[in-house]
Amino acid sequence: MTEHGDLPGPGLQLGVLLGDGIGPEVVPAAVRVVDAALQAAGAAPVRWRELPMGAAAIASHGTPLPAETLDVLAGTDGWLLGPVDGVAYPEPFRSRLNPSGALRKHFDLYANVRPARAFGAGRALCPELDVVVVRENTEGFYADRNTHAGTGEFMPTPDVALSIGVFTRSRIERIAVTAFELARRRRRHVTIVHKANVLPLAMGLFRDVCREVAARHPDVVVDDLHMDAITVHLLRRGGDFDVVVTENMFGDILSDLTGELAGSLGTAPSLNSSDTRAAAQAAHGSAPDIAGQDVADPIAMVLSAGMLLEWLGTRRGDPALLDAAHRVSAAVRSTVAAGVCTRDLGGTASTTSYTAAVLAALADPSHHSRPLEALP
Structure with missing residues (x-):
């Protein structure tokens, strides 16, 4: 994923933590959708900060949640948090608080909001x-x-x-x-x-x-x-x-x-928030059995990112962010309604092809946004 830490202007600065398992596949999909939705809504672009976390961080930094990650996140507007597979970490990390729990505890992200709205793909x-x-x-x-x-x-x-x-x-x-x-x-x-x-x-x-x-x-x-x-x-x-x-x-x-x-746990979004910051994290786990196969459903992570935009837009009173959040939800749902979905919803699309279809929906000027569920 390309890092845009030096972008000027008033846009958001959001952290990106890819996580484990399918995280490096579904989190970049959410980044691409957020970028497209903000562009369609006429909002300023995001300055993304990709940061080490999880098994990759153990290899590169000797710990699954480096201090520098916490320091940078403290200065962001929020972040996308990929799934973690703490039980697969070597000791002593396996027996410690996993990075997801550590982030929630460190930043006092006391509210975990998890909406579930049926998908009309015949699987609900x-x-x-x-x-x-x-x-x-x-x-x-x-x-x-x-x-x-x-x-x-x-x-x-x-x-x-x-x-x-x-x-x-x-x-x-x-x-x-x-x-x-x-x-x-x-x-x-x-x-x-x-x-x-x-x-x-x-x-x-x-x-x-x-x-x-x-x-x-x-x-x-x-x-x-x-x-x-x-x-x-x-x-x-x-x-x-x-x-x-x-x-x-x-x-x-x-x-x-x-x-x-x-419809599927692969479609279940989630937002962790305090009174001042929030993290988008899909409700599902890291699914190591399908990691790297381009078959994971990115919907949960994409909708979680949309929830983050909604949360930020509500607190800032920013109609462009709210519009972008609504566009994310509408594009995800219209794509599924058109029959493009991954195998957990009964379809044949890959992670990559489903994401491409959502991006195409966002780029279509005739595509109208519809309200996302009201979220804090």
């Missing part, structure tokens, strides 16, 4: 699905993110393993605010997902703080479901859900489910 298990899972990203049941140093998982003896779940009022409140403000821009319905029936203190606090935030949003309908129950309801009546807010691990599981219900 729930054709009426249009839901956003809002996942708390910094604590909960994931032990790699819920302590200041080290992780919340340990073994006092070789035969006993303990894992700590952490739930704090302040962090529950801020993710709940994210969910309810998002619902106000969508269909004004939030579902709180928890397991307070068996974890009355930890998950009871999550449910109750979300309810307190709900009281400040009387224009939004609110209900709550147990984690096991919502999996059934999503399968039976997925179109009834709008915004789902839940803790870290539950959100990870539910967003995989909604991604498949929409």
Whole structure:
């Protein structure tokens, strides 16, 4: 990928972290689509900064997340983050917090927003699905993110393993605010997902703080479901859900489910954000079994990049960025609707040919943009 770190002008400066597995295929596809969408919208071009991360960074820098990467990212407007395959790293890196989790923790990217909207390619298990899972990203049941140093998982003896779940009022409140403000821009319905029936203190606090935030949003309908129950309801009546807010691990599981219900996990986008910065990262993993074969679906990464443009455009009040984000979503969907898609959606297109078709749609002056789902 070409680096454009010296471009003058008012455009965005975005980091690029290719990651592992299929990352070096799908992330450059997203870069090309962003560039084309910005050009079509008449927006200033991006100054891209490609930075080392993952297995390639271990080879070149001796660590999967070099300090220089963190330093440069701190000065960018956001970044595209490829998938990581931390379990394939050599020790001691395999046992440490992976680069994705480390970035979320370092920059306090507390909100993980994962929309799932059904694709009309005949593969959607729930054709009426249009839901956003809002996942708390910094604590909960994931032990790699819920302590200041080290992780919340340990073994006092070789035969006993303990894992700590952490739930704090302040962090529950801020993710709940994210969910309810998002619902106000969508269909004004939030579902709180928890397991307070068996974890009355930890998950009871999550449910109750979300309810307190709900009281400040009387224009939004609110209900709550147990984690096991919502999996059934999503399968039976997925179109009834709008915004789902839940803790870290539950959100990870539910967003995989909604991604498949929409057509394929390869189409599931994701945005990690704090109040001041955001990272676009597809919800899927690194898929090492298909890496380098030009068959990976780039849709999730491309739509994630579109979410980043939407997030930046909303915060800056920049209509050109918002227009570019809408064009990304419209081009992706119209291309699939025209029958061009990768094999996970039942098509025959390669990563390269699908991306080329999206770029052609963006270059077509008769191609009209349509709104992307409202995102924070």
